[in-house]
Amino acid sequence: MPFIDLQSNLASSSFSEDFLKRFCCITAAALRKPEDRMNVVVHPGLPMLIGGSCSPCVVVSVSAVSVTDTAEKNKDHSAKIFSFLTQELGLTEDRIVIQFHELQPHQVGKKGTVMTFL
Numbered sequence: 001m002p003f004i005d006l007q008s009n010l011a012s013s014s015f016s017e018d019f020l021k022r023f024c025c026i027t028a029a030a031l032r033k034p035e036d037r038m039n040v041v042v043h044p045g046l047p048m049l050i051g052g053s054c055s056p057c058v059v060v061s062v063s064a065v066s067v068t069d070t071a072e073k074n075k076d077h078s079a080k081i082f083s084f085l086t087q088e089l090g091l092t093e094d095r096i097v098i099q100f101h102e103l104q105p106h107q108v109g110k111k112g113t114v115m116t117f118l
Helices: 017-031 071-089
Strands: 003-008 039-043 058-065 096-103
Touching: 003 017, 017 039, 017 058, 017 071, 058 071, 071 096
Parallel strands: 003 039, 058 096
Antiparallel strands: 003 058
């Protein structure tokens, strides 16, 4: 049940419903999770600065159980997400930052309980 949170100073018009669906598909494939378990949120139009510049940029937070727990896995995830975002949003790699957070099953609530018990 991965959580993908994208924050950007790009306008909301850059993030159509089609973009969200394709971003969900790409991140689900990268993380090897079913699309119906993905949670994707986009926060456009934020005041942001990366590397001392307010030029167009994106910060992505990827939180998941068991798929963001090693550098090797995250290197692979990162390459796929960077490829999609640079192509779709016309950003260079230096204008994108991705954070990976490993979640434990007891940290994710669903169906009135936590993932540990599902």
